[in-house]
Amino acid sequence: MTEKGNRPTGKHTHVLAQHPARLVQHAFEQSQNGLVITDGDGNILLVNEAFCRIAGVDRAETSGWPIEHFYLSRRTPSHLPVTADTTPSLTHSWQQEVLCRSTEGESLPVLMTVDAMLDEHQQPRHFLHTFVQLFRTNGKMLDDRHWIHIDPITGLPNWLLLRDRLSHALAQAERADTTLALLFIDIDQFKAINDSVGHSEGDRILGELAQRLQHEVRSKDTLARLGSDQFVVLLEKDGTPEAAQLVAERLHEALEPPFASGDRYLLMTASIGIALYPTDAQDVEPLLAAARSAMFIARQKGPGRLAFVDRRLTAQLKEKYRLESLLSEAIHMPSHHLELHYQPELDRSSLRCTGLEAMLRWKRPTHWQHPPGDYLDTIARLGLGVRLNRWMIQTAIADHRRWHDSGTALGKLPVSIQLCESHLAQDTFDHRPLDHFLRHQGADSFEWLTLKVPAQGLGGELDKATHLLKRVERLGIRLTVEGFGSQAVDLAWLSRLPFYKATVDARLLGMHHEGRRLLEASCRMLNALDIEPVLVSIDEGSLAAGLEGISARLVQGDLYSPAMPADALERWLEAHGPGGD
Template identity: 25%
Template sequence: MVTPGDAPFLANMALPLEVGSRTQRILVVDDDEPMRRTLLRLLAAPDRAVEETDSVEGTLRMLAAQSYDLILLDYRLPDGDGLAVLDWLSEHERGELVVMLSGEDAIDAAIGALRRGADDFVRKPYRLSQLNRAVDNALLKTRLQRSNREMGQRLQESERLHRYLVESSPDLIFTLDPAGRFTYVNPRIEGLLGFARADLEGEAFSSIVSAEDTARIVQLFENPLQPARTAHSLELRLASRKVGSGPPTVSLNTEPMYGRGDERNGARFMGTYGVARDISDRKRAEEIIAFQAYHDQLTRLPNRALFRDRLDLAIAQTDRRKGSLAVLFIDVDRFKLVNDTYGHSQGDQLLRSIANRLRQTLRRGDTLARVGGDEFLALLPDITHPEDVQAICQKILDALRAPFRLQHGEFSATVSIGIAMFQKDGESADMLTQHADIAMYQAKRSGKNGFCFFDSSLNHNYRERISLENDLRKAIDRGELELFYQAQVSIAKRRVVGTEALLRWRHPAHGLLGPDTFIPLAEEAGLISGISNWVIDAACAQLRDWRDIGFSELRMSVNLSPRDFEHGEIVETVRRSIAHHRLDAASLDLEITESLMMQDAGSVRGKVQALREAGVGVAIDDFGTGYSALAYLQKFPVSSLKIDRGFVRDLNGKSSPIIAAITGIARGFGLQVVAEGVEHQGQIEHLRSLGCDTLQGYLFSKPVPAEEAESLFLEIPSGLPA
């Protein structure tokens, strides 16, 4: 880090040092003007600047204004002698070289001049060659002195620069002797580890290394039999004395240091130079990235990739030991209800809580992973008997019995578990996971909140299911979907007043299939919206045809899936179809399930309200079989209730308090009532006595194609009392 005090030093570092030749300045001091002129001509050269003066006073004035490389100084001057100039140069610590010129014969003059600092003494009269030699020697000496000064300055500045860089480096820089002991360490040691520099002098490098890495450092740098004579690069953890600070991880690079040795032994090993860079932040970032790549961020459990790696390894180990392992596919039942009812944040909280309970039920060596929204995988290695897996699965179910506390209340969560065993159910990770998934769906079909082992027959059913799904995707384009119609009869009017459109699929290989066979598959595969759109349009088109031939009061009922209200624009689809076929909206009834009403979702309620405002009737199908409450009937603007066939079947000549309650509720809310499943004339009288006028069932007609249904509209339905 550069501090304000470093600025002048760094500024000096930025200035280039003066190198090469420069103009040499010479001052000639003599009161003999012809002699001065002669010297000026003699000394003239392109790289010289020669000036002149004739007195001590003039000389000192010129020296005060400027420095010179060489002074040719006459001993005797009008206002004193040259010794005064030498004294002035000495007092002011000047560096000019002086060649004294004198006509004095006495040796004392020469000795005095040399003692006072003159570099040479030339006695007058002198030969030109003698003077030239003295001048050249003096100028050479000047150049050498200047070169030495510049070199010394360079060395000094270079040393200051390198010391500054080392002392201010963010890296730990050190030198070791051949035995691996510190001979130098920069101040970074104090900030990085909390060690005082003075305390480390002569200490082994291993004294600052974490215990986990001490052994290899001792082997590298403190081994007397094999000192570190080669460069090394490695990562290691250091020991820290700083409170609340963990051991930092550093990237260490070292180089051996050699000095001059004798001719017999060659270079002499002097020790080790090293640089350690703190990479703790980078290592932490790498660990975070690695964790995120292989773990689920919500539950902190392994994700599918890490689970796959562990399962592959477990399969290889189990195969060598001729043992067995199990894969559990765990799916949370009714999880979507939590998201839709309480929001995704509460759903996330529930998933975290479920993950914690699942983790606590598994053994130490087991692996639990989250692989989907509400899906988990568990790896159970070292399984001896299938009963061991059953015990763990039962433990999981028991652990989830206690309700989970969410922000808006408690929620009881259950799971369905599918089990696949190695090698019986598969020998690869993909096959075991797939078969556990298939078994999980079987557990759901068996009532949920349980577990199921994979069976080969399940795989056959699964493949058939996939094949059926692929065929269903093409059914509309191939024209394989059909509508059958079942009449709705009015006792009072003694005629057909409506008909319910019932979907059938004429499969090219399996024949005519009912909706129970493929509608759940369509809902799961996301195909129901397209199918419902087709049903609505086909039913409206058929009603238009019947009205055009005279059945002007006939009503049409169409079943909708709860998924139609979750996705897509069901309201716009109905409006568009009614408008396209020029129908009165009141002639169409849409049947919804009690479960849809119980969701109490604002978007669902809003769509039902929009349909009613458009004039379309909305009926609750199979009313009474779910958990409907009167509050929901107040919230949802439905127009009629359909009594489930199970209640009608139970009449058998007896009155039904349930049907009486339903008809009473309908009268209280001003709703129409339709009874399904009428098969005997005795049921008609009971229903009529309870206030139910519109009936539907096999007594009047089975679901039939449009041509057969049309003939029923022209006659009095069979089975009505006379």
């Protein structure tokens, strides 16, 4: 018991007295109200997590930005009533209602209070902004006021709020040197639908339509209704042409299910125009006008289409997706589109064949601009590399079994197949590792099979790759490194794996002024690790002449023999003879 007037000496009181700064910090961070401290010009210095949640931003996006960028004021102008230069006779506290966007993408009313933080001369040098959300814990608004920035039919932001967000997004994009995209959406023939069902039912359908579109838009992006049957999507932070086209396609798909209206089912489509910042325009109104003009281009093509401002870009993307569709069809039906040819590997001195490499060829090459090997990166990006690899392995097994059963000399040669990185990373569509797949192929032996591991795949998760490759090696399969010297490889790790060969691109000779020294160093390094180098891609006599003296016994390339189908290869082998390995 202490005497009246004396301070308590309890432990907690002592801690608080000793650490007032820590208490203030805890209060700032743990407050459920958004708290922001700015400098005298209104630029943000410090925010808490509650403000980030209320304003729908990350903390890293706030520092140094004017506080006005993170809310929309119902007053005009919306700037602070006090600044660092305000005279002391004016008020140092101010309050108004504003709109902030939550992390879920909604625009919510917030009560903002601004308090000046005075220095020793009673001058405001900093400001404390407090943001209090104007709804109850059950999500219901505290009042039924109509907010002038929200479209009453769809609940989406209207043009006023879109303009504010677009201005903010353009400022951020300019500051960060990034792109953004604006999608202008016009519902095809909606006026006829509205007239047939009545305006009240038309408004209800618009609300359902808006919900479908909103479901396809990320929370950090904005879907707004401009009026009538026109909507706009603002894509921030990922405004590439590919991202914009992907979103547009999702929006089209969202409208595909019929809209029920009484006993009727209505089908709707949309024309979508896409404008890009900074390619097509740099300001709010020109960017919107560009997106609208692109929408008219899309409408001219017919209902349910999209277009970019740049018609060449539209054509390029159309060709890109056409190619991807054709490649997907080819990989899912490989026997209709692809076949395996085999290119010999030769002993450099005797020119006798020491092995074969399986290579992809089109069955109808006139339908394609390039050979299949030129599309491998695209195939990998589409997630189809493993499917293609497995078809190549199964086809090679069938070919080798036929050669072996017929007693041809081809059956005595090793066959190599290049693996894709996804197989090495065990990132397969059916979650079956490579060794599990191989065990179920019905092969009596794999002593004839060599798998070529891409060098770029040897820089990731090495432990996983090591375990997989050792399991594959236990099946009797031999392993080769593909593209040694073109990618960084951990030599200590490489020496622990059962590789017996490595291919080195002979074209390195002309790609670098020290090309010959690099080739020789790569071959000597491999020889020191008991890994035999194979010089590949030797397609011209001049290149072969430049390789004289390089420490490699084995060579491969069109100069010696192109890849051939099995029947032609058998005739070629009779003339050259197998040399064994």
